[in-house]
Amino acid sequence: MRRLYLSATAAFWLLVTAFWAGSWWWPAADERAAVITDRMIAPAELARHALPEDCWMAIRGHVHDVSAYLPEHPSRPSVVLPWCGREATEAYDTKNKGRPHSAQADELLARYRIGTLLVDKPR
Amino acid sequence: MPTLSIVRWLSIPLLVLAATAGPVYWAFPEGLSAARSLGIVLGWAGCGLLLASLLLMLRETWLSRWLGGLERMYQWHHRAGMAAYVLLLAHPLVLAADAWPDSPLLAWQTLSPFSQGWAVGLGWLSLLLLMLGLAATFATRLPYRIWRWLHVSLGIGVLLGLWHLLQLGIEEPVLPILGLASLFLGWRLLGEDFGLAARPYLVQAAAPVADGIVEISLKPLAEPIAAAAGQFVLVAFFAGPTFRGCGEFHPFTVSSMAADHAIRVGVKALGDCTRRIQAIEPGVLARVHGAFGTFLADRPAAAQLWVAGGIGITPFLALLRAAQVSQPTTLVYLYRTESDAAFLSELRELAERDPLLSLQALASGNEPPNLDSFLPAQGQLAGVECYLCGPPGMVAAVRQALRRRGITARHIHFENFGFR
Numbered sequence: 227m228r229r230l231y232l233s234a235t236a237a238f239w240l241l242v243t244a245f246w247a248g249s250w251w252w253p254a255a256d257e258r259a260a261v262i263t264d265r266m267i268a269p270a271e272l273a274r275h276a277l278p279e280d281c282w283m284a285i286r287g288h289v290h291d292v293s294a295y296l297p298e299h300p301s302r303p304s305v306v307l308p309w310c311g312r313e314a315t316e317a318y319d320t321k322n323k324g325r326p327h328s329a330q331a332d333e334l335l336a337r338y339r340i341g342t343l344l345v346d347k348p349r
Numbered sequence: 350m351p352t353l354s355i356v357r358w359l360s361i362p363l364l365v366l367a368a369t370a371g372p373v374y375w376a377f378p379e380g381l382s383a384a385r386s387l388g389i390v391l392g393w394a395g396c397g398l399l400l401a402s403l404l405l406m407l408r409e410t411w412l413s414r415w416l417g418g419l420e421r422m423y424q425w426h427h428r429a430g431m432a433a434y435v436l437l438l439a440h441p442l443v444l445a446a447d448a449w450p451d452s453p454l455l456a457w458q459t460l461s462p463f464s465q466g467w468a469v470g471l472g473w474l475s476l477l478l479l480m481l482g483l484a485a486t487f488a489t490r491l492p493y494r495i496w497r498w499l500h501v502s503l504g505i506g507v508l509l510g511l512w513h514l515l516q517l518g519i520e521e522p523v524l525p526i527l528g529l530a531s532l533f534l535g536w537r538l539l540g541e542d543f544g545l546a547a548r549p550y551l552v553q554a555a556a557p558v559a560d561g562i563v564e565i566s567l568k569p570l571a572e573p574i575a576a577a578a579g580q581f582v583l584v585a586f587f588a589g590p591t592f593r594g595c596g597e598f599h600p601f602t603v604s605s606m607a608a609d610h611a612i613r614v615g616v617k618a619l620g621d622c623t624r625r626i627q628a629i630e631p632g633v634l635a636r637v638h639g640a641f642g643t644f645l646a647d648r649p650a651a652a653q654l655w656v657a658g659g660i661g662i663t664p665f666l667a668l669l670r671a672a673q674v675s676q677p678t679t680l681v682y683l684y685r686t687e688s689d690a691a692f693l694s695e696l697r698e699l700a701e702r703d704p705l706l707s708l709q710a711l712a713s714g715n716e717p718p719n720l721d722s723f724l725p726a727q728g729q730l731a732g733v734e735c736y737l738c739g740p741p742g743m744v745a746a747v748r749q750a751l752r753r754r755g756i757t758a759r760h761i762h763f764e765n766f767g768f769r
Contacts, residue, residue, distance in 0.1 A: 227428075238438040245460050246457055249453050249454045251453070301518030302519060334455070
């Protein structure tokens with residue numbers, strides 16, 4: 227059993243090192259975020275996408291179609307689904323105990339961006 | 350474990366399987382990529398295995414009876430813990446591998462303890478504590494006291510791992526698992542390590558019986574434990590008039606049970622604590638937990654071969670002190686020198702009085718004993734039940750020699766005494 231412990235631990239650190247090295251050798255930025263068709267989306271249109279299978283959220287002024295990502299989100303659905311079709315910046319920035327999502331989550335979110343939220347100008 | 354019923358034999362594997370499959374079934378991901386699903390399943394399976402491992406570290410007489418003995422529970426405690434560790438190491442790696450095709454940078458950010466806040470940081474801390482605790486588990490040369498506290502880091506690692514899940518916003522099925530894990534850890538710590546589940550005893554007498562071996566007589570101060578010949582108890586010795594015990598629970602075989610419920614245990618100086626116990630005196634307070642073990646229980650009526658090495662003589666002595674044997678029995682007692690041979694003169698007297706008992710006392714010196722000089726030939730061992738108790742090296746060598754003589758594992762009974 228000691229041998230299993232040593233080999234599993236060594237393999238773990240070897241692979242962690244490989245992932246770290248990989249991030250340096252292939253720093254290719256995800257380009258999908260850069261080719262977004264930046265269209266303007268009105269709050270009414272946003273509100274029409276409030277279902278688990280068709281879920282848009284407005285976060286920090288951008289609208290994201292997160293339908294494909296929802297099954298992968300680690301939180302239970304009851305935490306995330308109520309924000310479909312809504313402005314969800316506050317929820318996004320106060321994930322648990324008031325802490326915002328990580329930079330990695332920001333990067334992931336950018337991949338699902340489909341446009342900018344049209345904000346009504348005050349009259 | 351040939352004497353265990355099939356149900357008892359299957360009890361621990363089924364328990365481990367249920368503990369592993371339960372959380373996996375409950376939290377099985379749907380609609381995710383194969384790699385991400387695998388990563389999640391590995392995490393839940395590791396979590397369930399850790400829970401089973403925690404249950405198997407409890408030293409409760411009723412639980413050990415259900416699960417086929419404390420020794421077997423400890424074997425599976427180690428197996429389940431080790432399997433959990435391997436699965437939990439793989440868990441973040443597989444999740445990172447899932448992100449690799451998209452971007453190696455994203456894969457590293459999935460894995461890195463610094464890029465995802467508390468949730469992933471706690472997962473890392475949990476893994477590092479498991480790593481440290483297991484490293485200490487294998488460092489058997491560490492003094493027991495230090496070893497034990499390093500082993501505690503495993504329990505903290507389990508709790509941090511569950512907190513990692515809560516930080517991810519996953520409450521089901523984490524809260525019931527967290528509740529059970531806290532219950533098992535608290536039960537073990539308060540009931541067993543701090544001795545609340547043990548019974549109070551007082552040292553009545555103590556007599557050296559060989560070099561570095563003392564036999565201690567303990568009188569119950571409240572309800573006595575129920576012990577049978579061949580079983581062992583966990584005893585912690587505390588303070589007396591001038592003696593200061595180390596207060597740690599160590600396993601000792603019961604060498605005698607009196608009608609007034611007083612018990613005797615043989616203590617060999619094997620470490621710091623047991624070395625200190627050699628100077629014990631009457632009036633020392635002790636706490637006794639047990640009794641455990643099924644080593645000499647349910648012995649069949651067939652002829653028997655008992656092989657004892659050093660302090661391993663005590664379970665056989667307890668049996669012989671309790672009553673004469675009821676089947677032809679050969680007791681082979683191995684020791685280094687006469688001064689190391691505890692209870693030898695008493696055993697000779699018992700053998701003289703018991704027509705079915707034959708005693709072979711052999712001094713092997715500092716060399717390993719020549720097994721062929723005392724083990725009967727293959728033909729003489731047919732139908733004989735063999736019971737072995739002594740240092741692990743001796744037990745392993747005698748088992749091999751018996752197997753070479755055609756004795757099947759079913760007829761070879763032994764008990765290891767290691768609880769690390």
